[in-house]
Amino acid sequence: MSTKEKPGPQSADREVSRIRIVRAAAEIAAESGYEATTISKVTKRSGLPASSVYWFFRDKDHLMAEVVRHSFEQWISSQPRWERDPRDERSPTEGLRAILSRSVRSLVDSPDFVRIGLMLLLETRDVEPEARQYFLATRDEVTSSIAAWFTSYFDTALRARRPELAMDLARVVLAATDGFFFSRQIHDDLDPEDVVAIVVAVVEQAMAGE
Structure with a gap:
């Protein structure tokens, strides 16, 4: 036993x-x-x-890091994964629209990890809070997942010619979702689908240029 x-x-x-x-x-x-x-x-x-x-x-810093972790894990469990099914015949922009339509809309409820994480990113402290470290680590993981998803659509020549393109596009997606979150604090009637349409259009133009 x-x-x-x-x-x-x-x-x-x-x-x-x-x-x-x-x-x-x-x-x-x-x-x-x-x-x-x-x-x-x-x-x-x-x-x-x-x-x-x-x-x-052990202290407030540890508690707030757990707030961010708990909120992020709850949020991410309900999100579509940035993994491309080999059988999926949709174009990258169609696939991007499908994923973002769900993930951007979920930010309307202002998840705690986003609110607290972005709050900490805008503040400077002598000692970096554990919650800020965790938030940055999760963003890096999400950014890498999005970049890998974009890369799955690139042929070998494009990957060799523009190795930074996938990461650039991933950061554009993250920046757009950050902007949507901030904008919703001011204009609560901002439609998530409008933001998704703009992001998809930008990505489409970037990939068309290649």
Whole structure:
């Protein structure tokens, strides 16, 4: 018999408490910003004592990194994957439109990881927060996945002639989604499909030029 602790009511209760803390921190950060999010406010919002927070997280930085991680994993699990099916006969622009139509629309709900991550990118600190490091790492992974997806449509000659093209296009896609997120904070009637159409048109022109 394994000596490891088996999942049970106690471990389930701990997970419920951990998620309550993470959600409370996310709500406060969305309302007041990273700096104004404190352990004291998190305990009050979650209804759990400070000892519970420190049981799971060593400090505020660790907690906020978990907020970003938890939000990102929830978001990415519902997104179409940047993987091309060999049987897929759609053009790259048709495939791009299909993926972006879902992913851009999901940003309407302002996922916590995007809000907090972009907030941290715009601020300068002597010590880089763990949440910022995690956010940048996830962006690098997503950018690489998008670049690989574009590369799958390029022939050998194009890959050799313009090895940077796929990464450039991936960064254009990310920049456009960032812009959409910021714009929605000002103009909440901005249609995601309009943004998708513009991105697809830009990519189409870039690839046509090759």
